[in-house]
Amino acid sequence: MNETKLLVVGSLAYDQVETPRRPAAWQLGGSATFISLAASHLVRTAVVGVVGKDFKQADLDLLVGKGVDISGIETAEGETFKWGGRYDAQLKERETLFTELGVFAQFSPKIPAALADAPYLFLGNCDPDLQLAVLDSMKGLRWVAADTMNLWINIKRESLLRLLGRVNALFLNDSEAELLTNEKNVVKAGHAIMAMGPSTVIIKRGEYGCVVISGDGVFALPALPLEQVEDPTGAGDSFAGGFMAHLASTGDLSPLGIRNAAAFGTVTASFCVEDFGPAPLARLDRATLDGRLKLFANMLSLPWGGCCR
Protein backbone atom coordinates (compact mmCIF):
# COMPACT_ATOMS: atom_id res chain seq x y z
CA MET A 1 0.00 0.00 0.00
CA ASN A 2 1.27 3.42 -0.95
CA GLU A 3 0.15 6.31 1.19
CA THR A 4 0.74 8.99 -1.38
CA LYS A 5 -2.15 11.41 -1.35
CA LEU A 6 -0.91 13.86 -3.94
CA LEU A 7 0.92 13.14 -7.17
CA VAL A 8 2.70 16.01 -8.90
CA VAL A 9 3.85 15.76 -12.50
CA GLY A 10 6.12 18.56 -13.61
CA SER A 11 9.60 19.84 -14.24
CA LEU A 12 12.78 19.66 -12.19
CA ALA A 13 15.24 22.30 -13.27
CA TYR A 14 18.19 24.46 -12.55
CA ASP A 15 17.38 28.17 -12.81
CA GLN A 16 19.82 31.01 -13.25
CA VAL A 17 18.00 33.89 -11.59
CA GLU A 18 19.05 37.53 -11.57
CA THR A 19 17.35 40.19 -9.45
CA PRO A 20 18.11 43.88 -8.84
CA ARG A 21 19.70 42.91 -5.52
CA ARG A 22 21.63 39.81 -6.60
CA PRO A 23 23.68 38.97 -9.69
CA ALA A 24 22.70 35.91 -11.70
CA ALA A 25 23.20 32.68 -9.74
CA TRP A 26 22.18 29.08 -10.21
CA GLN A 27 19.53 27.56 -7.98
CA LEU A 28 17.26 24.54 -7.87
CA GLY A 29 13.98 25.10 -9.73
CA GLY A 30 11.17 23.47 -11.66
CA SER A 31 7.43 23.36 -11.03
CA ALA A 32 7.47 19.90 -9.44
CA THR A 33 10.18 21.00 -7.02
CA PHE A 34 8.22 23.96 -5.68
CA ILE A 35 4.84 22.20 -5.74
CA SER A 36 6.05 19.10 -3.89
CA LEU A 37 8.05 21.02 -1.29
CA ALA A 38 5.07 23.30 -0.65
CA ALA A 39 2.74 20.31 -0.35
CA SER A 40 5.13 18.28 1.79
CA HIS A 41 4.15 20.14 4.96
CA LEU A 42 0.67 18.61 4.91
CA VAL A 43 0.53 15.39 2.89
CA ARG A 44 2.64 12.60 1.50
CA THR A 45 3.50 13.84 -1.99
CA ALA A 46 5.14 12.05 -4.92
CA VAL A 47 6.83 13.57 -7.95
CA VAL A 48 6.92 12.27 -11.51
CA GLY A 49 9.52 14.03 -13.59
CA VAL A 50 12.84 13.73 -15.37
CA VAL A 51 16.34 14.97 -14.58
CA GLY A 52 19.64 14.74 -16.41
CA LYS A 53 22.87 13.10 -15.34
CA ASP A 54 24.01 16.46 -13.94
CA PHE A 55 21.21 16.61 -11.35
CA LYS A 56 22.76 16.71 -7.90
CA GLN A 57 22.13 14.00 -5.35
CA ALA A 58 21.89 16.73 -2.71
CA ASP A 59 18.86 18.15 -4.49
CA LEU A 60 17.13 14.77 -4.54
CA ASP A 61 18.05 14.42 -0.87
CA LEU A 62 16.40 17.76 -0.18
CA LEU A 63 13.09 16.43 -1.52
CA VAL A 64 13.46 13.12 0.31
CA GLY A 65 14.30 14.98 3.51
CA LYS A 66 10.89 16.68 3.32
CA GLY A 67 9.18 13.31 2.86
CA VAL A 68 8.64 13.61 -0.90
CA ASP A 69 8.44 10.30 -2.76
CA ILE A 70 10.94 10.54 -5.64
CA SER A 71 10.38 7.06 -7.05
CA GLY A 72 8.77 8.65 -10.14
CA ILE A 73 11.80 10.84 -10.93
CA GLU A 74 13.61 9.32 -13.88
CA THR A 75 17.25 10.09 -14.68
CA ALA A 76 17.86 10.31 -18.43
CA GLU A 77 20.95 10.74 -20.58
CA GLY A 78 21.56 14.44 -21.08
CA GLU A 79 21.26 17.68 -19.19
CA THR A 80 18.63 18.77 -16.68
CA PHE A 81 16.16 21.46 -17.86
CA LYS A 82 17.77 24.90 -17.44
CA TRP A 83 16.10 28.29 -17.37
CA GLY A 84 17.59 31.74 -17.01
CA GLY A 85 15.65 34.86 -16.13
CA ARG A 86 16.03 38.42 -14.94
CA TYR A 87 13.50 40.29 -12.78
CA ASP A 88 12.65 43.98 -13.09
CA ALA A 89 13.18 46.51 -10.32
CA GLN A 90 9.72 45.86 -8.79
CA LEU A 91 10.25 42.06 -8.93
CA LYS A 92 6.98 41.92 -10.88
CA GLU A 93 7.97 41.25 -14.47
CA ARG A 94 10.66 38.90 -15.60
CA GLU A 95 12.53 38.42 -18.83
CA THR A 96 13.52 34.92 -19.94
CA LEU A 97 17.18 34.97 -20.95
CA PHE A 98 17.45 31.34 -22.03
CA THR A 99 15.55 28.06 -21.96
CA GLU A 100 17.48 24.81 -22.43
CA LEU A 101 14.95 22.01 -22.22
CA GLY A 102 17.57 19.25 -22.07
CA VAL A 103 15.99 15.94 -21.03
CA PHE A 104 12.64 17.70 -20.48
CA ALA A 105 12.29 17.98 -24.29
CA GLN A 106 11.75 14.20 -24.48
CA PHE A 107 9.81 13.99 -21.21
CA SER A 108 7.24 11.22 -21.37
CA PRO A 109 5.80 10.86 -17.89
CA LYS A 110 5.70 7.26 -16.65
CA ILE A 111 3.55 6.78 -13.59
CA PRO A 112 4.94 4.01 -11.34
CA ALA A 113 2.22 1.46 -10.53
CA ALA A 114 2.43 2.28 -6.84
CA LEU A 115 1.53 5.94 -7.57
CA ALA A 116 -1.24 5.41 -10.13
CA ASP A 117 -3.96 5.34 -7.50
CA ALA A 118 -3.09 8.63 -5.83
CA PRO A 119 -6.44 10.41 -5.28
CA TYR A 120 -5.17 13.95 -5.95
CA LEU A 121 -3.15 14.94 -8.99
CA PHE A 122 -1.50 18.15 -10.04
CA LEU A 123 -0.44 18.43 -13.65
CA GLY A 124 2.33 21.03 -13.72
CA ASN A 125 2.70 23.23 -16.77
CA CYS A 126 3.76 21.14 -19.77
CA ASP A 127 2.50 20.00 -23.18
CA PRO A 128 -1.25 19.25 -22.74
CA ASP A 129 -0.80 16.01 -24.70
CA LEU A 130 1.53 14.81 -21.95
CA GLN A 131 -0.90 16.00 -19.31
CA LEU A 132 -3.64 13.97 -21.06
CA ALA A 133 -1.39 10.90 -21.18
CA VAL A 134 -0.87 11.13 -17.42
CA LEU A 135 -4.63 11.26 -16.87
CA ASP A 136 -4.95 8.04 -18.89
CA SER A 137 -2.48 6.34 -16.52
CA MET A 138 -4.34 7.17 -13.33
CA LYS A 139 -7.07 5.17 -11.65
CA GLY A 140 -9.39 6.34 -8.91
CA LEU A 141 -8.63 10.05 -9.16
CA ARG A 142 -10.71 12.17 -6.84
CA TRP A 143 -9.61 15.66 -7.91
CA VAL A 144 -7.20 16.82 -10.55
CA ALA A 145 -5.88 20.27 -11.33
CA ALA A 146 -3.68 21.49 -14.14
CA ASP A 147 -1.46 24.46 -14.81
CA THR A 148 -0.75 25.80 -18.28
CA MET A 149 0.89 28.72 -20.07
CA ASN A 150 0.59 31.07 -23.06
CA LEU A 151 2.67 28.75 -25.25
CA TRP A 152 0.17 25.87 -25.03
CA ILE A 153 -2.84 28.16 -25.36
CA ASN A 154 -1.31 29.41 -28.60
CA ILE A 155 0.11 26.26 -30.21
CA LYS A 156 -1.82 23.36 -28.60
CA ARG A 157 -5.28 24.77 -28.11
CA GLU A 158 -7.14 21.64 -29.24
CA SER A 159 -5.21 19.41 -26.84
CA LEU A 160 -5.62 21.93 -24.06
CA LEU A 161 -9.40 22.00 -24.60
CA ARG A 162 -9.47 18.18 -24.43
CA LEU A 163 -7.53 18.40 -21.17
CA LEU A 164 -9.92 21.01 -19.76
CA GLY A 165 -12.80 18.62 -20.36
CA ARG A 166 -11.14 16.18 -17.97
CA VAL A 167 -9.80 18.24 -15.04
CA ASN A 168 -11.56 19.65 -11.99
CA ALA A 169 -9.54 22.84 -11.83
CA LEU A 170 -7.25 25.04 -13.88
CA PHE A 171 -4.58 27.31 -12.41
CA LEU A 172 -3.49 30.26 -14.58
CA ASN A 173 -2.76 33.96 -14.40
CA ASP A 174 -4.82 36.98 -15.57
CA SER A 175 -3.19 37.33 -18.97
CA GLU A 176 -3.37 33.61 -19.72
CA ALA A 177 -7.06 33.63 -18.80
CA GLU A 178 -7.65 36.51 -21.19
CA LEU A 179 -5.66 34.79 -23.95
CA LEU A 180 -7.64 31.57 -23.50
CA THR A 181 -11.11 33.18 -23.40
CA ASN A 182 -10.75 36.60 -25.01
CA GLU A 183 -12.52 37.98 -21.93
CA LYS A 184 -10.86 40.92 -20.19
CA ASN A 185 -12.93 40.78 -17.01
CA VAL A 186 -11.43 38.13 -14.75
CA VAL A 187 -14.77 36.84 -13.46
CA LYS A 188 -16.17 36.52 -16.97
CA ALA A 189 -12.96 34.80 -18.10
CA GLY A 190 -13.36 32.35 -15.22
CA HIS A 191 -16.93 31.55 -16.26
CA ALA A 192 -15.81 31.07 -19.86
CA ILE A 193 -13.15 28.58 -18.71
CA MET A 194 -15.74 26.76 -16.59
CA ALA A 195 -17.76 26.33 -19.78
CA MET A 196 -14.72 24.46 -21.17
CA GLY A 197 -14.82 21.89 -18.37
CA PRO A 198 -13.22 22.73 -15.01
CA SER A 199 -15.62 23.39 -12.16
CA THR A 200 -13.04 25.60 -10.44
CA VAL A 201 -10.80 28.24 -12.00
CA ILE A 202 -7.96 29.67 -9.95
CA ILE A 203 -6.53 32.96 -11.22
CA LYS A 204 -3.08 33.68 -9.81
CA ARG A 205 -2.20 37.36 -9.43
CA GLY A 206 1.23 37.26 -7.88
CA GLU A 207 1.70 39.81 -5.10
CA TYR A 208 -2.00 40.74 -5.43
CA GLY A 209 -3.25 37.30 -4.41
CA CYS A 210 -5.81 35.20 -6.25
CA VAL A 211 -9.37 35.07 -7.53
CA VAL A 212 -11.25 31.77 -7.59
CA ILE A 213 -14.32 31.27 -9.77
CA SER A 214 -16.60 28.25 -9.41
CA GLY A 215 -20.26 27.28 -9.61
CA ASP A 216 -20.58 28.33 -5.99
CA GLY A 217 -19.52 31.91 -6.62
CA VAL A 218 -16.41 34.00 -6.76
CA PHE A 219 -13.93 34.95 -4.11
CA ALA A 220 -10.63 36.82 -3.88
CA LEU A 221 -7.83 36.59 -1.35
CA PRO A 222 -4.97 39.07 -1.04
CA ALA A 223 -1.38 37.97 -0.77
CA LEU A 224 0.37 38.72 2.50
CA PRO A 225 2.12 42.08 2.19
CA LEU A 226 5.80 41.28 2.66
CA GLU A 227 8.69 43.57 3.43
CA GLN A 228 11.26 40.96 2.47
CA VAL A 229 10.86 39.82 -1.14
CA GLU A 230 13.94 38.41 -2.83
CA ASP A 231 12.78 36.06 -5.58
CA PRO A 232 9.26 35.44 -6.90
CA THR A 233 10.40 32.31 -8.80
CA GLY A 234 8.18 29.39 -7.87
CA ALA A 235 5.61 31.45 -5.96
CA GLY A 236 2.73 30.38 -8.23
CA ASP A 237 3.80 26.75 -7.95
CA SER A 238 4.13 27.02 -4.17
CA PHE A 239 0.62 28.45 -4.06
CA ALA A 240 -0.66 25.52 -6.12
CA GLY A 241 1.26 23.04 -3.95
CA GLY A 242 -0.16 24.41 -0.72
CA PHE A 243 -3.64 24.54 -2.27
CA MET A 244 -3.52 20.91 -3.43
CA ALA A 245 -2.02 19.70 -0.18
CA HIS A 246 -4.77 21.32 1.87
CA LEU A 247 -7.45 19.84 -0.35
CA ALA A 248 -5.83 16.40 -0.21
CA SER A 249 -5.31 16.62 3.53
CA THR A 250 -8.86 17.64 4.43
CA GLY A 251 -10.69 15.91 1.59
CA ASP A 252 -13.07 18.86 1.74
CA LEU A 253 -14.11 19.75 -1.82
CA SER A 254 -16.92 22.06 -0.67
CA PRO A 255 -16.82 25.79 -1.48
CA LEU A 256 -15.36 26.46 1.98
CA GLY A 257 -12.81 23.67 1.52
CA ILE A 258 -11.69 25.22 -1.76
CA ARG A 259 -11.51 28.68 -0.19
CA ASN A 260 -9.47 27.42 2.75
CA ALA A 261 -7.16 25.58 0.36
CA ALA A 262 -6.55 28.83 -1.53
CA ALA A 263 -5.73 30.56 1.75
CA PHE A 264 -3.33 27.80 2.74
CA GLY A 265 -1.66 28.06 -0.68
CA THR A 266 -1.39 31.84 -0.30
CA VAL A 267 0.35 31.56 3.04
CA THR A 268 2.69 28.80 1.82
CA ALA A 269 3.69 30.92 -1.19
CA SER A 270 4.45 33.89 1.06
CA PHE A 271 7.47 32.03 2.43
CA CYS A 272 8.74 31.05 -1.01
CA VAL A 273 9.42 34.61 -2.17
CA GLU A 274 11.36 35.67 0.92
CA ASP A 275 14.58 34.02 -0.26
CA PHE A 276 16.01 32.57 -3.46
CA GLY A 277 14.78 29.32 -4.99
CA PRO A 278 13.10 26.62 -2.91
CA ALA A 279 15.32 27.20 0.15
CA PRO A 280 12.59 28.89 2.25
CA LEU A 281 10.15 26.03 1.58
CA ALA A 282 12.81 23.48 2.42
CA ARG A 283 13.53 25.02 5.81
CA LEU A 284 9.91 25.88 6.64
CA ASP A 285 8.48 24.05 9.66
CA ARG A 286 4.87 23.50 10.56
CA ALA A 287 4.85 25.82 13.58
CA THR A 288 6.10 28.75 11.49
CA LEU A 289 3.53 27.98 8.80
CA ASP A 290 0.73 27.76 11.37
CA GLY A 291 1.79 31.06 12.92
CA ARG A 292 1.49 32.88 9.63
CA LEU A 293 -1.81 31.14 8.82
CA LYS A 294 -3.22 32.57 12.04
CA LEU A 295 -1.84 36.01 11.19
CA PHE A 296 -3.43 35.85 7.74
CA ALA A 297 -6.80 34.71 9.09
CA ASN A 298 -6.81 37.45 11.74
CA MET A 299 -5.88 40.05 9.12
CA LEU A 300 -9.02 39.08 7.17
CA SER A 301 -11.42 38.58 10.07
CA LEU A 302 -14.15 41.22 9.70
CA PRO A 303 -17.04 42.00 12.04
CA TRP A 304 -19.82 41.57 9.48
CA GLY A 305 -19.32 37.90 8.66
CA GLY A 306 -20.34 34.59 10.04
CA CYS A 307 -18.27 33.31 12.91
CA CYS A 308 -15.67 30.56 13.24
CA ARG A 309 -16.32 29.00 9.87
Next chain:
Amino acid sequence: MNETKLLVVGSLAYDQVETPRRPAAWQLGGSATFISLAASHLVRTAVVGVVGKDFKQADLDLLVGKGVDISGIETAEGETFKWGGRYDAQLKERETLFTELGVFAQFSPKIPAALADAPYLFLGNCDPDLQLAVLDSMKGLRWVAADTMNLWINIKRESLLRLLGRVNALFLNDSEAELLTNEKNVVKAGHAIMAMGPSTVIIKRGEYGCVVISGDGVFALPALPLEQVEDPTGAGDSFAGGFMAHLASTGDLSPLGIRNAAAFGTVTASFCVEDFGPAPLARLDRATLDGRLKLFANMLSLPWGGCCR
Protein backbone atom coordinates in the same frame (compact mmCIF):
# COMPACT_ATOMS: atom_id res chain seq x y z
CA MET B 1 -24.71 73.07 16.82
CA ASN B 2 -23.63 71.44 13.59
CA GLU B 3 -23.69 67.66 13.52
CA THR B 4 -21.21 67.29 10.70
CA LYS B 5 -18.84 64.48 11.53
CA LEU B 6 -16.79 64.46 8.35
CA LEU B 7 -15.60 67.40 6.29
CA VAL B 8 -14.39 66.78 2.76
CA VAL B 9 -12.39 69.35 0.84
CA GLY B 10 -11.96 68.57 -2.83
CA SER B 11 -13.04 69.05 -6.40
CA LEU B 12 -16.46 69.06 -8.03
CA ALA B 13 -16.21 68.44 -11.73
CA TYR B 14 -17.75 67.32 -14.95
CA ASP B 15 -15.92 64.38 -16.49
CA GLN B 16 -16.06 63.24 -20.08
CA VAL B 17 -15.37 59.52 -19.76
CA GLU B 18 -14.82 57.06 -22.61
CA THR B 19 -14.63 53.30 -22.10
CA PRO B 20 -14.36 50.38 -24.54
CA ARG B 21 -18.10 49.78 -24.09
CA ARG B 22 -19.35 53.37 -24.19
CA PRO B 23 -18.44 56.41 -26.30
CA ALA B 24 -17.33 59.56 -24.50
CA ALA B 25 -20.11 61.07 -22.41
CA TRP B 26 -20.32 63.76 -19.76
CA GLN B 27 -20.99 62.83 -16.17
CA LEU B 28 -20.74 64.35 -12.71
CA GLY B 29 -17.29 63.90 -11.17
CA GLY B 30 -14.75 65.34 -8.76
CA SER B 31 -13.14 63.87 -5.67
CA ALA B 32 -15.46 65.64 -3.22
CA THR B 33 -18.50 64.32 -5.09
CA PHE B 34 -17.46 60.66 -4.83
CA ILE B 35 -16.06 60.96 -1.30
CA SER B 36 -19.11 62.67 0.15
CA LEU B 37 -21.61 60.39 -1.59
CA ALA B 38 -19.69 57.33 -0.39
CA ALA B 39 -19.54 58.70 3.15
CA SER B 40 -23.17 59.82 3.20
CA HIS B 41 -24.43 56.30 3.94
CA LEU B 42 -22.89 56.38 7.42
CA VAL B 43 -22.31 59.92 8.66
CA ARG B 44 -23.31 63.53 8.18
CA THR B 45 -20.77 64.81 5.67
CA ALA B 46 -20.05 68.33 4.46
CA VAL B 47 -18.24 69.42 1.33
CA VAL B 48 -16.00 72.44 0.81
CA GLY B 49 -15.32 73.11 -2.85
CA VAL B 50 -15.97 75.39 -5.77
CA VAL B 51 -18.16 75.14 -8.85
CA GLY B 52 -18.73 77.41 -11.83
CA LYS B 53 -21.90 79.06 -13.01
CA ASP B 54 -22.53 76.07 -15.31
CA PHE B 55 -22.86 73.62 -12.42
CA LYS B 56 -26.33 72.11 -12.48
CA GLN B 57 -28.76 72.56 -9.63
CA ALA B 58 -29.77 68.91 -10.10
CA ASP B 59 -26.24 67.85 -9.19
CA LEU B 60 -26.27 69.91 -6.01
CA ASP B 61 -29.71 68.41 -5.29
CA LEU B 62 -28.24 64.93 -5.69
CA LEU B 63 -25.75 65.65 -2.88
CA VAL B 64 -28.39 67.27 -0.68
CA GLY B 65 -30.71 64.32 -1.31
CA LYS B 66 -28.09 62.04 0.25
CA GLY B 67 -27.85 64.29 3.30
CA VAL B 68 -24.61 66.01 2.28
CA ASP B 69 -24.12 69.53 3.67
CA ILE B 70 -23.27 71.75 0.69
CA SER B 71 -23.00 75.03 2.60
CA GLY B 72 -19.25 75.03 1.90
CA ILE B 73 -19.67 74.79 -1.88
CA GLU B 74 -18.94 78.17 -3.39
CA THR B 75 -20.16 79.21 -6.84
CA ALA B 76 -17.58 81.32 -8.68
CA GLU B 77 -17.57 83.20 -11.97
CA GLY B 78 -16.39 80.84 -14.69
CA GLU B 79 -16.59 77.21 -15.65
CA THR B 80 -16.66 74.13 -13.43
CA PHE B 81 -13.52 71.94 -13.48
CA LYS B 82 -13.66 69.59 -16.48
CA TRP B 83 -11.68 66.42 -17.11
CA GLY B 84 -11.71 64.07 -20.06
CA GLY B 85 -10.27 60.57 -20.04
CA ARG B 86 -10.27 57.31 -21.95
CA TYR B 87 -9.88 53.85 -20.35
CA ASP B 88 -7.99 50.94 -21.90
CA ALA B 89 -9.57 47.62 -22.79
CA GLN B 90 -9.00 46.15 -19.31
CA LEU B 91 -10.38 49.30 -17.61
CA LYS B 92 -7.09 49.46 -15.69
CA GLU B 93 -5.15 52.29 -17.25
CA ARG B 94 -6.57 55.60 -18.36
CA GLU B 95 -5.33 58.37 -20.58
CA THR B 96 -6.15 61.98 -19.74
CA LEU B 97 -7.46 63.68 -22.86
CA PHE B 98 -7.93 67.14 -21.38
CA THR B 99 -7.96 69.01 -18.09
CA GLU B 100 -9.71 72.38 -17.87
CA LEU B 101 -9.33 73.58 -14.31
CA GLY B 102 -11.81 76.45 -14.71
CA VAL B 103 -12.77 77.90 -11.31
CA PHE B 104 -10.70 75.16 -9.57
CA ALA B 105 -7.53 76.95 -10.72
CA GLN B 106 -8.29 79.76 -8.26
CA PHE B 107 -9.72 77.49 -5.58
CA SER B 108 -9.05 78.87 -2.13
CA PRO B 109 -10.97 76.74 0.34
CA LYS B 110 -13.00 78.74 2.84
CA ILE B 111 -14.26 76.71 5.76
CA PRO B 112 -17.64 77.99 7.02
CA ALA B 113 -17.51 78.63 10.77
CA ALA B 114 -20.17 75.99 11.37
CA LEU B 115 -17.95 73.33 9.77
CA ALA B 116 -14.60 74.28 11.31
CA ASP B 117 -15.06 71.98 14.28
CA ALA B 118 -15.77 68.81 12.31
CA PRO B 119 -13.72 66.08 14.03
CA TYR B 120 -12.81 64.16 10.87
CA LEU B 121 -11.33 65.77 7.77
CA PHE B 122 -10.46 64.42 4.36
CA LEU B 123 -8.23 66.59 2.19
CA GLY B 124 -8.93 65.51 -1.38
CA ASN B 125 -6.14 65.68 -3.90
CA CYS B 126 -5.12 69.31 -4.54
CA ASP B 127 -2.18 71.68 -4.06
CA PRO B 128 -0.63 70.79 -0.67
CA ASP B 129 -0.41 74.51 0.16
CA LEU B 130 -4.22 74.64 0.00
CA GLN B 131 -4.45 71.46 2.04
CA LEU B 132 -2.21 73.13 4.66
CA ALA B 133 -4.39 76.25 4.67
CA VAL B 134 -7.46 74.12 5.37
CA LEU B 135 -5.68 72.53 8.33
CA ASP B 136 -5.01 76.01 9.72
CA SER B 137 -8.75 76.76 9.60
CA MET B 138 -9.84 73.74 11.58
CA LYS B 139 -10.21 73.45 15.34
CA GLY B 140 -10.59 70.28 17.35
CA LEU B 141 -9.65 67.84 14.62
CA ARG B 142 -9.53 64.24 15.77
CA TRP B 143 -8.26 62.53 12.62
CA VAL B 144 -7.25 63.91 9.25
CA ALA B 145 -6.32 62.12 6.06
CA ALA B 146 -5.04 63.48 2.77
CA ASP B 147 -4.85 62.29 -0.80
CA THR B 148 -2.19 63.46 -3.24
CA MET B 149 -0.85 62.74 -6.72
CA ASN B 150 2.32 62.55 -8.80
CA LEU B 151 2.08 66.21 -9.81
CA TRP B 152 2.41 67.48 -6.23
CA ILE B 153 5.09 64.95 -5.35
CA ASN B 154 7.08 66.29 -8.29
CA ILE B 155 6.50 70.06 -8.12
CA LYS B 156 5.45 70.76 -4.51
CA ARG B 157 7.51 68.29 -2.52
CA GLU B 158 8.41 70.73 0.28
CA SER B 159 4.80 71.71 0.89
CA LEU B 160 3.72 68.09 0.70
CA LEU B 161 6.30 67.14 3.33
CA ARG B 162 5.00 69.93 5.60
CA LEU B 163 1.50 68.56 5.09
CA LEU B 164 2.61 65.02 5.89
CA GLY B 165 3.94 66.24 9.22
CA ARG B 166 0.40 67.29 10.12
CA VAL B 167 -1.91 64.50 8.94
CA ASN B 168 -2.78 61.16 10.49
CA ALA B 169 -3.04 59.29 7.22
CA LEU B 170 -2.08 59.48 3.56
CA PHE B 171 -4.00 57.79 0.74
CA LEU B 172 -2.04 57.09 -2.45
CA ASN B 173 -1.41 54.39 -5.03
CA ASP B 174 1.59 52.09 -5.55
CA SER B 175 3.36 54.25 -8.12
CA GLU B 176 2.85 57.46 -6.13
CA ALA B 177 4.27 55.74 -3.03
CA GLU B 178 7.33 54.70 -5.01
CA LEU B 179 7.75 58.20 -6.46
CA LEU B 180 7.50 59.77 -3.01
CA THR B 181 9.90 57.39 -1.27
CA ASN B 182 12.02 55.80 -3.99
CA GLU B 183 11.13 52.44 -2.40
CA LYS B 184 9.79 49.75 -4.72
CA ASN B 185 8.52 47.42 -2.02
CA VAL B 186 5.10 48.65 -0.93
CA VAL B 187 5.62 47.84 2.77
CA LYS B 188 8.99 49.61 2.84
CA ALA B 189 7.47 52.58 1.00
CA GLY B 190 4.74 52.71 3.63
CA HIS B 191 7.29 52.76 6.43
CA ALA B 192 9.24 55.50 4.66
CA ILE B 193 6.06 57.61 4.43
CA MET B 194 5.35 56.98 8.12
CA ALA B 195 8.78 58.44 8.82
CA MET B 196 7.51 61.64 7.12
CA GLY B 197 4.63 61.97 9.58
CA PRO B 198 1.43 59.97 9.00
CA SER B 199 0.85 57.10 11.40
CA THR B 200 -1.23 55.28 8.78
CA VAL B 201 -0.47 54.86 5.07
CA ILE B 202 -3.19 53.52 2.80
CA ILE B 203 -1.99 52.19 -0.55
CA LYS B 204 -4.80 51.93 -3.11
CA ARG B 205 -4.41 49.19 -5.71
CA GLY B 206 -7.59 49.49 -7.76
CA GLU B 207 -9.14 46.13 -8.60
CA TYR B 208 -6.51 44.43 -6.43
CA GLY B 209 -7.65 46.08 -3.21
CA CYS B 210 -5.47 47.90 -0.69
CA VAL B 211 -2.51 47.59 1.64
CA VAL B 212 -2.45 49.54 4.90
CA ILE B 213 0.80 50.16 6.79
CA SER B 214 0.87 51.54 10.33
CA GLY B 215 2.79 51.22 13.56
CA ASP B 216 0.58 48.28 14.43
CA GLY B 217 1.58 46.26 11.42
CA VAL B 218 0.58 45.73 7.84
CA PHE B 219 -2.55 44.30 6.30
CA ALA B 220 -4.01 43.80 2.84
CA LEU B 221 -7.58 43.45 1.68
CA PRO B 222 -8.66 42.30 -1.77
CA ALA B 223 -11.26 44.13 -3.80
CA LEU B 224 -14.50 42.29 -4.45
CA PRO B 225 -14.19 40.46 -7.76
CA LEU B 226 -16.90 41.98 -9.95
CA GLU B 227 -18.40 40.71 -13.17
CA GLN B 228 -19.95 44.07 -13.97
CA VAL B 229 -17.36 46.85 -14.22
CA GLU B 230 -18.28 49.87 -16.32
CA ASP B 231 -16.29 52.83 -15.05
CA PRO B 232 -13.47 52.92 -12.46
CA THR B 233 -13.67 56.73 -12.21
CA GLY B 234 -14.05 57.72 -8.56
CA ALA B 235 -13.39 54.26 -7.15
CA GLY B 236 -10.37 55.42 -5.12
CA ASP B 237 -12.33 58.39 -3.80
CA SER B 238 -15.31 56.17 -2.94
CA PHE B 239 -12.93 53.89 -1.05
CA ALA B 240 -11.58 56.87 0.88
CA GLY B 241 -15.11 58.17 1.55
CA GLY B 242 -16.30 54.84 2.93
CA PHE B 243 -13.10 54.50 4.96
CA MET B 244 -13.44 57.97 6.54
CA ALA B 245 -17.16 57.55 7.16
CA HIS B 246 -16.65 54.28 9.01
CA LEU B 247 -13.89 55.79 11.12
CA ALA B 248 -16.01 58.87 11.88
CA SER B 249 -19.06 56.76 12.60
CA THR B 250 -17.41 54.34 15.03
CA GLY B 251 -14.76 56.68 16.43
CA ASP B 252 -12.59 53.57 16.63
CA LEU B 253 -9.02 54.56 15.72
CA SER B 254 -7.54 51.25 16.95
CA PRO B 255 -5.80 48.90 14.51
CA LEU B 256 -9.04 46.91 14.18
CA GLY B 257 -11.02 50.10 13.68
CA ILE B 258 -8.70 51.12 10.84
CA ARG B 259 -8.89 47.65 9.30
CA ASN B 260 -12.69 47.61 9.43
CA ALA B 261 -12.78 51.11 7.93
CA ALA B 262 -10.66 49.88 5.01
CA ALA B 263 -13.06 46.98 4.51
CA PHE B 264 -16.04 49.31 4.57
CA GLY B 265 -14.32 51.55 2.02
CA THR B 266 -13.56 48.54 -0.19
CA VAL B 267 -17.18 47.44 -0.23
CA THR B 268 -18.45 50.98 -0.85
CA ALA B 269 -16.07 51.37 -3.81
CA SER B 270 -17.27 48.08 -5.30
CA PHE B 271 -20.61 49.70 -6.08
CA CYS B 272 -19.04 52.78 -7.64
CA VAL B 273 -17.42 50.93 -10.55
CA GLU B 274 -20.54 49.02 -11.58
CA ASP B 275 -21.98 51.97 -13.48
CA PHE B 276 -20.84 55.34 -14.81
CA GLY B 277 -20.03 58.31 -12.57
CA PRO B 278 -21.49 58.64 -9.08
CA ALA B 279 -24.90 57.19 -10.07
CA PRO B 280 -24.39 53.84 -8.26
CA LEU B 281 -23.40 55.63 -5.04
CA ALA B 282 -26.37 57.95 -5.32
CA ARG B 283 -28.85 55.11 -5.63
CA LEU B 284 -27.15 52.83 -3.08
CA ASP B 285 -29.20 52.07 0.02
CA ARG B 286 -28.00 50.84 3.38
CA ALA B 287 -29.55 47.36 3.09
CA THR B 288 -27.74 46.69 -0.20
CA LEU B 289 -24.49 47.96 1.28
CA ASP B 290 -24.92 45.79 4.39
CA GLY B 291 -25.65 42.74 2.25
CA ARG B 292 -22.40 43.10 0.34
CA LEU B 293 -20.47 43.83 3.57
CA LYS B 294 -21.64 40.48 4.90
CA LEU B 295 -20.69 38.77 1.64
CA PHE B 296 -17.22 40.33 1.79
CA ALA B 297 -16.70 39.36 5.42
CA ASN B 298 -17.82 35.78 4.77
CA MET B 299 -15.54 35.56 1.75
CA LEU B 300 -12.60 36.39 4.02
CA SER B 301 -13.57 34.39 7.07
CA LEU B 302 -10.89 31.71 7.54
CA PRO B 303 -10.78 28.87 10.08
CA TRP B 304 -7.39 29.76 11.57
CA GLY B 305 -8.22 33.16 13.00
CA GLY B 306 -9.72 34.55 16.12
CA CYS B 307 -13.49 34.67 16.21
CA CYS B 308 -16.01 37.49 15.87
CA ARG B 309 -13.49 40.30 16.12
